[in-house]
Amino acid sequence: MDSTSLSSMDSSAKGLLNRVAIIGATGYGGLQSVRLITDHPFFNVTYLGGNSSSGKQWNDAIPFLPLENNPLIHKIDIDEISRTSDYVVLSLPNGIGSQITPQLLERNLRVVDLSADYRYRSLDEWKQTYINETSSLRNDDYLCSEAIYGLSEWNFEKISKARLVACPGCFPTASLLPLLPFLKQGLIETDGLVIDAKTGTSGGGRSAKEHLLFAESSEGITPYGVIGHRHTSEIESQATEVAGQKIHLQFTPHLVPMIRGILSTIYARLRDPGLTADDCKTVLETVYRDKSNIVVLPVGKYPSTKWVKQTNKAILSVQVDSRTGRIVLISAIDNLIKGQAGQAIQNLNIMAGLPQDLGLPLLTYYP
Ligand SMILES: NC(=O)c1ccc[n+]([C@@H]2O[C@H](COP(=O)([O-])OP(=O)(O)OC[C@H]3O[C@@H](n4cnc5c(N)ncnc54)[C@H](OP(=O)(O)O)[C@@H]3O)[C@@H](O)[C@H]2O)c1
16 A cells, blocks of 8 residues: 555545546546446546547447446536536547647646646657647647656656646556666666567557457567657656656567557666676565555566456566676556556546555456
8 A cells, every 4th residue: 555545545535436537438448447436435437528439328338337327428528527527537549638638627627648648748749759640739838847747656746736647658657667766776777778568459449440450460479660659759758857867768569469468578788787686676676665556576487467467556577687787677567457547547546645556456367
């Protein structure tokens, strides 16, 4: 449990249901958010927003996750969202959330955005990576600098007071959790960093895409975005902030034939070649000692994506190759939970003064 215990919980949160609007509720991130909040003791879904699904009753559109009272899915309606909700989870394609976030904040709603719209400190930085992906016209540079990067374990204090939290991407979450402790303590060289990552197909969202067809993605492994995948700049910008010096790194994602999960393997050169794997494990354990959703494995054990499936857990592992002077860091997360909706609920917990693991699954059903 984090520093906020149930007994010291904010009285405004205790016993009261915080009202949450989920926009993009029928997508993968929205569905996980609805599912997690359904079981949450202090949050309640009060508004469901969508696009092509709007106008439908929820239980007709999503019969596998029926909701009490069978609510209607709405088009985005700012006045109705502000009348019904205190918090808003935006689980929308890039470039859409930022069209409505200024209006939501003006109405005193607190926003958790799952897209990349607010993950960079400035609009210029965002444009360098995303302008060709979206037609969105934006002039909310002030919100880019205000938004807090929602890597829950690293920005707890700022998230707790934030109006706007930008949840990290799935690959950045998996990669930054093991990497940041070593950059922060100056234990690794900042050049020559390599991240090799694997993801399941749900990372591409629920809308139809040719490369995610069963016939295309099953029974094979494919690299994509080999140079300049958009998560490269996000990882670099967070790594740069923590290291205090500019970082350029090599990041290569691969699509593997599974539905959920990310496995990230990071290679770096140790500054002190005398450091052992046990020393490096102690570094991770010390940083995450009070975080029950982060597990550091004994040296010689390595995580599988199956171990974190449908949980908000990250399992980390470290090894050192004394022949090459390199450290190898490995992490596994569920891209839709810790990599997306679970981290969003973790951040909502922090914003509401609740224990950060509240309502979040930490144990998988194996296999
Ligand atoms: N998938 C992952 O592993 C992952 C991880 C971390 C972050 N993310 C990010 O999280 C966000 C959501 O991703 P996802 O995979 O959940 O996407 P998704 O499955 O494609 O769902 C997108 C949702 O957005 C809704 N939507 C689209 N345009 C809309 C509009 N104009 N107005 C209202 N609703 C609209 C869709 O509603 P209709 O169905 O009604 O059209 C759908 O519910 C993205 O920005 C993504 O990059 C994804």
